[in-house]
Amino acid sequence: MTVDVQPRALAIDGAEPVRTDPWPTYDKGDVFIDEEDLDAALAAVRARLYFRYDQRPHAETQTGRFERDLAAFFGVPHALACSSGTAAIALALLALDLPPGSLVACPAFTFAATPSAILLAGHRPLPVECDDDLHLDVADLRRRLTPEVRAIVVVHMRGFASDMEAVCAAAREHGVPVVEDAVPALGARLNGRPLGTFGDAGAFSTQSDKSLNTGEGGFLVVRDPAAYARAVVYSGAYEGRMARHFDGVPPPGVDDLAMPIFSLRMDEIRAALARAMLRRLPERLAAHHRNYDDVAGRLADVPGLALRRPVADHAYLGEALVFRLPGADARTTAWTAAALRAEGIDARALGDPGDTNVRAFWNWRFLFPDARSARERYPATAARLDESIDVPLSANLTARDRDHLVEAVRKVLGARTGRP
Ligand SMILES: Cc1ncc(COP(=O)(O)O)c(C=O)c1O
Incomplete structure (x- = not known):
């Protein structure tokens, strides 16, 4: 019937x-957002200490604590709070020390911020086709991986994980690093592992539409200590302040005076708000x-x-x-x-x-x-x-x-x- x-x-x-x-x-x-988040932000405002690199020990600052909490949440050694998701992608690429003007592959389906961040880092975006499910098409990526391509930015667009096993295998075979634009997927997992932790670095945003909402803001997670140290300096840790991020352990030999600083730091008020939200x-x-x-x-x-x-x-x-x-x-x-x-x-x-x-x-x-x-x-x-x-x-x-x-x-x- x-x-x-x-x-x-x-x-x-x-x-x-x-x-x-x-x-x-x-x-x-x-x-x-709930009252606990608002109280945390107000307490930071009342503290009158808004700059992350003031006279306090790193572990007592809101940004330092936020980074420690992020490292624990993602199960990675290093996290850096910064000013936006775009800044986080650019810092991750800068930290890789690629030759200026390198080609960097990224999916053709992403927010304009992804190719923009590649340009911001001094490189050239190379879009790659997406498959029927709008994930990076790894077969097309492989076709486009010429020696000029020096890195891959994979995007977990609209929160859906890309096939990280296939992307990382292609990157390994080609000998290039992978940055994950995990901006739209903060907290999502692939086979139990948080997105952003599969590649050499993972970039996130705390803009209002994201899983942590501080209006604007971002962070990156990274494993290699030298890459982390470079990202910290580029983000605006001048005059040796980069060493504070290493908790008393001698930092990698990165010459901060030889590097430009781009002032992409996060402030204390945002970090306090983000920390409270991270708990929930x-x-x-x-x-x-x-x-x-x-x-x-x-x-x-x-x-x-x-x-x-x-x-x-x-x-x-x-x-x-x-x-x-x-x-x-x-x-x-x-x-x-x-x-x-x-x-x-x-x-x-x-x-x-x-x-x-x-x-x-x-x-x-x-x-x-x-x-x-x-x-x-x-x-x-x-x-x-x-x-x-x-x-x-x-x-x-x-x-x-x-x-x-x-x-x-x-x-x-x-x-x-x-x-x-
Ligand atoms: C895929 C993707 N990458 C990067 C960004 C940029 O993040 P932000 O606005 O914090 O710079 C966005 C913003 O929504 C995004 O969707």
């Missing part, structure tokens, strides 16, 4: 929307997985919708739902996202031709003066982005919000046939 389900009239056509209250996102103030990070991570698994589980059987497949079980953060409409062109996907917005869901078509979305590589005019030829150079990634829709999943999502999302997607996709 077949059940004839009538498509429902859509809000984009003037019918009743699924919801009228705003979709919860950080830029509307919907953030994962496991709670937030559990909320992200709960939200994502609920929504993805209920959308898995929707005809015409392809959810991103993770490279391993639960290898994602869960703060974004990215799905594709396989075979759809950019206009159809943009219409679908507009129809979802009309239903009250903040959906964005990643390849919308009417939107200067800087996650679409052809909009990186600083790298590709001509969008059309950029798309021709990376046809697979362009086609996948044209099919993709992104919905932010706040940690604060309620069961009602999740129900609305599932209902809106089913409603719009159920009525979509033949549109626009």
Whole structure:
């Protein structure tokens, strides 16, 4: 027996929307902050000591403690707090001491900050295609690894882990280091190990949309002590202050006077706020997985919708739902996202031709003066982005919000046939 389900009239056509209250996102103030976090920040303000390198021992500063807590959380020897995620990627690359102007590979699906950080570090970005699930395509990476390519920046875009085993194997064979842009995946794990700890360095952000929210900020984690010492100096530890990061152990022989300092430090107020949030990070991570698994589980059987497949079980953060409409062109996907917005869901078509979305590589005019030829150079990634829709999943999502999302997607996709 077949059940004839009538498509429902859509809000984009003037019918009743699924919801009228705003979709919860950080830029509307919907953030994962509690009184303990606010008290920590206020205590740091009241202490009147805002600069990390003052007369106090390193271990008594908020930034020093934050770095110690991060090293413990990630299970790495060294962490450096800095001013942003972009700064963290650039510092990680600078710390590798590559020849100036090196080619550095990165995925074509990432935020414009990734190639920007490569440029900031004095190098040249080399975008690489992404696969059907929008992960770095390791086969294409291997094809593009010429001797001029001196490092790889892999990105765990929208919280989904890249295949680190395959990326690191390709890097090892080519003899180049790997930096993880783990900015969108702070706290996510791949086979039990935190993202950001697979490569030579991992970069993170504490901008408001990330798992630790201090407005702006970032940090990197790194294993090699000499690379760490260089990153510390570049970040702005002048006149021997770098040695404070080594807890009385003689620091590696890095000549700080021979290096420029770029003033990319974190301040004490931010570090205090971030430390408090780090204590509650496991709670937030559990909320992200709960939200994502609920929504993805209920959308898995929707005809015409392809959810991103993770490279391993639960290898994602869960703060974004990215799905594709396989075979759809950019206009159809943009219409679908507009129809979802009309239903009250903040959906964005990643390849919308009417939107200067800087996650679409052809909009990186600083790298590709001509969008059309950029798309021709990376046809697979362009086609996948044209099919993709992104919905932010706040940690604060309620069961009602999740129900609305599932209902809106089913409603719009159920009525979509033949549109626009
Ligand atoms: C993949 C990726 N890398 C880097 C960044 C830059 O982080 P920040 O804004 O802290 O510089 C972002 C920002 O969202 C991002 O999504």
